[in-house]
Amino acid sequence: MTTAIEPALVADGIAKRFGTREALRGVSLRADGGELVALVGPNGAGKTTLLSILAGIQSADAGNVNRPPRDIGWVPQQTALYGKLTVAENLRLFARLEKVEDPNATVAEMLALTGLDERANDLAGELSGGNRQRVNIALGLLGRQDVLLLDEPTAALDPRQRARVWEFVLGLAARGTTVVYSTHDLQEAARHAQRVVVLADGEVLFEGLPATLGDEVERAGGSHTDFEEAFVAFLRQRGH
């Protein structure tokens, strides 16, 4: 007898329309506990819309999600913190709003986790882009949810800052946090994701291991040397 493992996140038939434009057409997604899932696709594919619906920022026109928004951690594409507050004050404010049991202990833990102990009393507005993003991610983790959504977490960061963010995110996944992230950096998707979901024009075109995307391209008569070429060829074969 086998026991089915309940997926950490299940979204089923999500649809969203902005006026006459269909942003999402019945998108379904699932992610298991501790899994890293990358959402990739061209601009306007619907990645941010899907993540914001999963996070409860926007409502879907159709479809459902197996978790309420409060049970999902969310890190928006643009850093969402108060520039006139210090790093510690930002963390403490949101910890209190999250109603965590011991806000000060949680702040100390997040500062240690993000390696920002020494910058705790610096104003958030005076931090570098990479450090702001680390605070942004820490704010998404305050509620200690076991599912975390990251919308282009390393956009506009230099390679060193990107590496620090990924070190941090991979550590979370290693501790059992399910991470769904969107990215335009295909090398990043191929390197870190256990599963890739390709979205285009609001539809899921592919879902599977990064390596199998190349197989799909070859089956359709195409060729590629790396994941990025496979991705571009795949979209071309599908008329995008």
Added chain:
Amino acid sequence: MRWLLLKDLRILRRSPALVALLILYPVVLSVLIGFALSAGPDKPKVAFVSLVPPGETAVEVGGQRVDLERYQGPLFESIERVPVDCEGKTALQCEQAAIDEVESGEALAAVIIPEDFATRLGGLQTLALSGPPTIKVVYNADDPVKAAYVEDTLRARLSEANLALSSRFTEAGLSYLDRVVDGGTIDAPGTDGIKILGLRNAERIVERVRSSVTPEQRAELDRVIRFSQLARENLGFSEPLVRSLREPIRVEQVALDGGDTSLSSFAVALAAAVSLMFVTLLLAAAALALEREENTFARLVRGLVSRTSLLLEKAGLAALCSFAICLAMLAGLGLFVDLDWARLPLWLPALAAGGLAFGTLGVAVGALTREVRAASLLCVMLALPLTFLALVPSGSVEPAVYDAARFVSALFPFRPTLDALDAALNDSGGLAGPLLHLAALAVAFGALARVALRRFV
């Protein structure tokens, strides 16, 4: 909500330039508006020359000496007198010197009292047909506003002097009537006194000789006696008539709306309302729009804070800050203007209700514009015309325009806030009506802001 409020206060504390601007701008603006409305224009500069020789400024009116210099006082209170140097000059040169002051721009007008002024004034009570005394006024009409002001001021002051002098002449005229009835001596300039027999004495004389004349002559004398009696009686009736001619129209003033608020007290209410409006509107709108600009709105409303709570927090924060600022401003103004501190318990609900209504309007502006700069601009664009619309006095424009201005004013919190503050500060009317009006507006703008937040992310 408590943590959000503390966060916003901390952010404000760390933005000293913004806070200073937010406080100083409305306070300075409102005090300027208030006192510009309450203070009249400066006294006009007027060159005054009296060519009446010294020692000849008094005239005899009805046996009493009237010194004309007494009537210059009210005029000098209304003008800034520009000295004219007449030393060693003829009357004509002195008059020209006064006119030169006007032409050079030193004075807006010149008032010239001619040499024969007192003589002509005294001549009004004699049969001398020299004509009434005339004061010459020369003024510069380059600036129509100033010219109108000078003209109005001088006309008003000279009317007062005319009225005072006419009272004297009336009394003198009435004393002549008494002499005509009862007999006596009339003092007139240039005479030793004119002896008047009087109707009553004439009547007695005629009655004495009546018995010694023929019946035909007696009948004639009876007609004279009858005429004398009728004349005496009718002249008696003429006294109140002549007195009423002195001031035929009296004015009884009754204020229907607004009680008896003085202009300076109203200016304080106006200054407080303008400050309350600017501080609350700008703070509420900017605080809400800032949540979007910092991208924190989406993070907050996904289960941490409800949208309605967020609106209440921003409107409350703005109302709280403006409440404190306006209270401090009133305390400051109290040093210069007489405020009734016993009415403080009424000021508080007026300030609080006005603050909340402006706060909800502010969050509605912030929710609709979604950007701090656009929100601030819209607040200023709304505030200024609302202030002017609310201050349009009835009768100054066409009735339809006035009704439209009142209607538009009633849709925004400025007019009811001004009414509430005027009632609270100056006891100019009921406070409950404006407070209810403000409560209704707060609910309406709160609902508008809540709807606008749907597309805020």
